[in-house]
Amino acid sequence: MTKPKHSKIGASSCARWFACPGSIEFCKDIPQEPSVYAKEGTQAHALGEYCLKNFVPPSKYINETVNLDGEKVLVDTEMAQAVQVYFDVVTEDLKDFYTNGIPMDQNEFFLEKRFHLTSVDEDAYGTSDAALAEVFSVLRVYDYKHGKGVPVDVKENKQLMYYALGVLQELDGTEDDFPWIELVIIQPRAPHPDGPVRKWRVSYGNLMMFKDELRMAIRATRLKDAPLRAGTHCRFCPGRKTGCPAITQEAVDVAQAQFAPAESNDGIGFAMKKPSEMTPTEIQKVLNAGVIINDWVESVQKFAHSRAETGEKIPGYKLVKKKSNRKWLDDDTVAGKFMEEYGTDIYTMKLKSPVQLGKIVPSKELEEFIIKPDTGTSLVLESDRRKEVAASVTTQFEVIE
Numbered sequence: 179m180t181k182p183k184h185s186k187i188g189a190s191s192c193a194r195w196f197a198c199p200g201s202i203e204f205c206k207d208i209p210q211e212p213s214v215y216a217k218e219g220t221q222a223h224a225l226g227e228y229c230l231k232n233f234v235p236p237s238k239y240i241n242e243t244v245n246l247d248g249e250k251v252l253v254d255t256e257m258a259q260a261v262q263v264y265f266d267v268v269t270e271d272l273k274d275f276y277t278n279g280i281p282m283d284q285n286e287f288f289l290e291k292r293f294h295l296t297s298v299d300e301d302a303y304g305t306s307d308a309a310l311a312e313v314f315s316v317l318r319v320y321d322y323k324h325g326k327g328v329p330v331d332v333k334e335n336k337q338l339m340y341y342a343l344g345v346l347q348e349l350d351g352t353e354d355d356f357p358w359i360e361l362v363i364i365q366p367r368a369p370h371p372d373g374p375v376r377k378w379r380v381s382y383g384n385l386m387m388f389k390d391e392l393r394m395a396i397r398a399t400r401l402k403d404a405p406l407r408a409g410t411h412c413r414f415c416p417g418r419k420t421g422c423p424a425i426t427q428e429a430v431d432v433a434q435a436q437f438a439p440a441e442s443n444d445g446i447g448f449a450m451k452k453p454s455e456m457t458p459t460e461i462q463k464v465l466n467a468g469v470i471i472n473d474w475v476e477s478v479q480k481f482a483h484s485r486a487e488t489g490e491k492i493p494g495y496k497l498v499k500k501k502s503n504r505k506w507l508d509d510d511t512v513a514g515k516f517m518e519e520y521g522t523d524i525y526t527m528k529l530k531s532p533v534q535l536g537k538i539v540p541s542k543e544l545e546e547f548i549i550k551p552d553t554g555t556s557l558v559l560e561s562d563r564r565k566e567v568a569a570s571v572t573t574q575f576e577v578i579e
Contacts, residue, residue: 187396189304189340194415196336198424199398200406201415208416215325221251222324223307226261227290230268230308236261256367257324263366264322267375268308271318286311293344298389299396306341311349316379317356319345326367328413332376335361339380339388346385353382371564410466410559419477432467465557 186202187195195201224246229236239253272287288309295302308320319342323330332338338361346356358379366374380388398404406424418425453461486497506512516524529535532548555567 185301185303187299187301187399189337189344191414192336192340192392192395194411195399196395197409197411198405198407198415199395199401200404200424201417202399203404204406204422205415205417208420210416215327218257219324221246221249222257222261223290223322224249225251225253225257226264226307226322229261229265230289233269236265260324260366261322263374264320264364267362267364268310268320271310286313288345288348291345291348293348295340295344295347297347298343298393302340302392302396304341304344306345309341309345311345311351311356313355315356316358316360317342317345317349317351318360318362320362320364323363323365324367325365329368329370330363330365332361332363332378334380335363335378336388336392338363339385340392342380342385343389343392357382359385408467428467432463 186206225236225239225244228244228246229239236253236258240255240258241253243250243252245251288306288311290305290307291309292305293303295304306319307322310318310320312318319338321335321338321341342359342361345351346359349355358381360377360379363376364374365376370376406422408422408424408428412418412422412425415422451460456464482492482495483497486492486495513524530538532544536544558564
């Protein structure tokens with residue numbers, strides 16, 4: 179599948195280098211790790227482009243092999259249903275466009291549009307998923323997210339505003355042409371309080387203010403001593419597992435602050451504080467550091483395992499076989515052998531889940547049979563869009579014996 183040239187100051191990573199200007203220089207020689215999820219996302223985007231170009235719903239290709247940009251891809255149900263949401267959003271807007279009697283041509287609807295944002299910087303370029311230009315009204319910029327790990331917010335989303343600037347430049351759009359720009363994120367596989375489709379409008383004037391911020395942020399990445407800053411943005415940084423000084427310092431600072439003097443056989447030593455002895459602020463620092471430190475620990479474990487498999491001995495560790503469960507060589511052969519004598523006893527029948535059954539039976543008919551068990555609570559960052567719940571009364575008081 180063809181891939182466009184990658185920009186170091188591209189839209190997809192701009193939220194990171196806005197926060198950490200030094201990450202561009204630090205990560206310049208770090209190879210991008212191949213990922214099954216990245217490949218899956220690329221294939222899903224290609225399917226969306228193919229279906230929108232041909233105006234054919236993705237659901238038509240379930241369990242079929244489709245040639246997408248020279249690569250044969252087997253479209254499974256999950257991919258087709260997810261891309262269908264993207265397809266429906268864009269085609270509905272296109273239908274409204276036609277209904278309003280607005281003439282359409284290739285200059286008003288873009289798919290996977292490559293742009294070079296020279297009005298900001300010579301190295302600023304990227305590819306927008308889709309855009310629909312309604313002259314004298316609104317420019318809609320769509321971004322399809324196939325990932326299901328981290329829900330993405332649309333409000334003041336730097337990546338989408340970057341894309342919007344690119345599309346505007348391609349159109350030579352002015353404030354008279356597009357007083358409003360609507361950013362649209364379609365992310366069907368990551369639950370979000372605002373649903374799988376999220377929209378936010380920004381005025382042309384405010385987008386131009388962001389353009390100035392973008393220009394300054396790019397300049398900051400080129401400073402001789404551009405600073406490295408640790409934070410939640412480290413999660414998607416290629417440098418998070420390769421000894422980033424900012425992450426290392428963050429870990430050292432948190433560790434030093436949380437170690438308390440302790441007596442030992444050799445005299446005074448140090449021991450980690452108990453959680454019950456920490457202040458809320460100290461707990462916050464440990465939790466924040468843990469997010470990025472865990473990535474580093476995971477990378478060390480992965481590296482150690484790969485070295486051990488080459489024969490290098492890691493002191494105190496050994497290679498063992500992973501647990502493996504027995505499985506049939508061929509299900510049909512086993513069924514043919516034992517079906518006549520044992521009948522349906524060789525099968526286990528299981529009722530489909532509410533989500534699975536909802537694809538067959540209308541949702542309204544299922545509502546009275548569905549409950550949502552309380553599975554407890556999770557402690558997450560305040561920026562998480564899920565609604566905050568009240569603490570349990572029973573946990574707010576200590577039991578006095």
